[in-house]
Amino acid sequence: MTAPLPRSLDPAAGEILPGYLLRLAHRLAVAPLELGHLCGLTTGTVFPARHLVRLKDTQAQQVADVCRLHPAEAHALTLAGQAPGYTPLRIDYLGRHQSPVTMANDGWVLTAFSRYCPDCLSDTAHLPGGPVWQGSWRLPHTFLCERHNRLLAWQCPACRAPAFSNGYRSDGRWRPTQLIPAPAQRLHPARCRHRPGAGRVAACGQLLDQTGGPPLRPTPAMTHAHRRLAEAATAGAGREVASLGQRVSAQWFFNDVRATVSALLGSWPHPQNTLEAFGAMDALAPPEALHRTHPERSGELGDGRVARTFGHPPADTFLAATLMALTVAILDDSRGHHVLARLLSALPSTSTAHIRLRQHAPHCSPAMTEAIRGSVRLPRKSTGQPSLFPQPATHRGRLDPRTIPAVLPEHWAAPLDGLDAPRRQLRRDAAIRLVQMATGRSRRSAALYLGIPLGSLQSSTVTIRTWQKRPENAEAYQSALQRVAEMVMAEGQRNESGAPAG
Numbered sequence: 001m002t003a004p005l006p007r008s009l010d011p012a013a014g015e016i017l018p019g020y021l022l023r024l025a026h027r028l029a030v031a032p033l034e035l036g037h038l039c040g041l042t043t044g045t046v047f048p049a050r051h052l053v054r055l056k057d058t059q060a061q062q063v064a065d066v067c068r069l070h071p072a073e074a075h076a077l078t079l080a081g082q083a084p085g086y087t088p089l090r091i092d093y094l095g096r097h098q099s100p101v102t103m104a105n106d107g108w109v110l111t112a113f114s115r116y117c118p119d120c121l122s123d124t125a126h127l128p129g130g131p132v133w134q135g136s137w138r139l140p141h142t143f144l145c146e147r148h149n150r151l152l153a154w155q156c157p158a159c160r161a162p163a164f165s166n167g168y169r170s171d172g173r174w175r176p177t178q179l180i181p182a183p184a185q186r187l188h189p190a191r192c193r194h195r196p197g198a199g200r201v202a203a204c205g206q207l208l209d210q211t212g213g214p215p216l217r218p219t220p221a222m223t224h225a226h227r228r229l230a231e232a233a234t235a236g237a238g239r240e241v242a243s244l245g246q247r248v249s250a251q252w253f254f255n256d257v258r259a260t261v262s263a264l265l266g267s268w269p270h271p272q273n274t275l276e277a278f279g280a281m282d283a284l285a286p287p288e289a290l291h292r293t294h295p296e297r298s299g300e301l302g303d304g305r306v307a308r309t310f311g312h313p314p315a316d317t318f319l320a321a322t323l324m325a326l327t328v329a330i331l332d333d334s335r336g337h338h339v340l341a342r343l344l345s346a347l348p349s350t351s352t353a354h355i356r357l358r359q360h361a362p363h364c365s366p367a368m369t370e371a372i373r374g375s376v377r378l379p380r381k382s383t384g385q386p387s388l389f390p391q392p393a394t395h396r397g398r399l400d401p402r403t404i405p406a407v408l409p410e411h412w413a414a415p416l417d418g419l420d421a422p423r424r425q426l427r428r429d430a431a432i433r434l435v436q437m438a439t440g441r442s443r444r445s446a447a448l449y450l451g452i453p454l455g456s457l458q459s460s461t462v463t464i465r466t467w468q469k470r471p472e473n474a475e476a477y478q479s480a481l482q483r484v485a486e487m488v489m490a491e492g493q494r495n496e497s498g499a500p501a502g
């Protein structure tokens with residue numbers, strides 16, 4: 001165990017690790033890198049940004065020991081701890097394993113910089129160690145401050161670099177990210193830490209809690225979208241949110257958000273006509289601005305980076321707010337799939353957006369999958385046979401198949417009970433589907449894994465197939481399965497964290 005610091009700090013509400021360590025370092029009059037080293041979060045001069053997403057248990061323990069916190073408080077200083085419903089933070093996302101590097105390049109978690117509210121920084125300046133950098137400012141759908149009714153800032157007014165970042169290289173790519181930029185320099189937490197060059201060049205040092213000029217005010221559509229997204233991001237297991245007229249899990253909702261963003265950006269400038277008819281544009285700011293999806297980077301990059309980073313909300317807060325307001329307006333409308341169909345039909349089949357949507361379709365809500373399927377040719381595997389819908393491995397790595405019994409216990413089966421289906425067969429079918437979600441096995445193999453005899457598999461297949469041929473039954477069933485999976489995972493986590501520490 002590392003010796004605790006003589007003095008520490010209580011984390012502020014909504015604060016995450018980089019901001020917390022910055023305040024603590026300032027209070028103790030040490031460089032952030034030195035504090036990071038004590039907390040076991042550094043390797044030499046490297047202070048990895050991935051710690052803002054999640055901590056290993058051993059790391060959380062050391063942070064807790066050094067900073068005089070409970071390990072749970074250390075975990076709560078991460079985005080994964082604060083936004084459990086926000087799927088881009090998960091290690092397993094859209095059917096693939098996410099490394100911290102993929103996550104940074106993906107653009108759906110702001111690991112390389114932070115947006116900020118200058119007024120919030122100013123309001124919290126009196127706290128020990130200085131002002132609080134909110135964790136939610138790292139989520140791309142956080143683009144405004146409700147308390148101060150303003151769009152967040154994202155650049156330093158003096159050096160124009162994105163705040164809390166190491167900035168860009170001359171070719172437009174991010175310089176290597178760090179949990180705290182310029183970590184060897186001692187600076188007040190409200191000051192810009194961007195350094196224009198390498199080596200011993202001093203950081204910019206501009207105070208970010210002082211703004212010149214009036215703030216940008218959000219439109220009502222932006223505020224509405226912001227609330228909807230924030231609510232879904234903090235939704236716990238089993239909570240449902242609306243998407244395209246259905247109640248769906250937060251996971252599906254965010255995958256729908258991503259698909260809609262791909263459709264909007266990929267089919268630009270087509271949406272201008274489509275959305276004018278949809279009536280959403282009036283509430284929004286000049287949409288032509290969206291055409292420049294990467295205003296923060298200039299020029300084509302030779303290494304395919306533009307392709308990799310395609311289809312995420314821009315760093316620029318105003319553009320991100322416009323895009324997200326459009327996206328939520330489409331998903332809020334029970335007839336939004338018509339708008340999507342028009343957008344999707346405008347996508348060239350060789351475009352990045354088209355390819356991405358084909359990959360994402362199986363991970364979206366049934367209504368979104370249907371909308372994509374109608375316009376984008378999906379591989380056979382994800383469209384499946386119409387008679388019995390397939391169950392892709394959406395929860396691989398998160399849902400432990402060993403925790404799934406052949407007969408679901410009463411409290412897990414609660415989401416299924418609202419469905420008007422043969423109860424016993426549905427529970428058996430659900431257990432099989434949960435194993436498929438966890439492992440990607442075939443239906444037959446999943447049944448054998450659970451020890452279900454093939455005769456019973458056959459009879460439940462026939463019964464359930466007849467019932468779920470009605471599309472609304474299939475959709476409600478998929479939605480219920482997502483909720484059951486969330487419950488099983490939540491219980492697994494509780495059991496793990498309740499186990500005695502080794």
Ligand SMILES: [Zn+2]
Pocket residue numbers: 117118119120121145146147148
């Ligand atoms: Zn504010």
Ligand SMILES: [Zn+2]
Pocket residue numbers: 156157158159160161192193194204205206
């Ligand atoms: Zn600056």
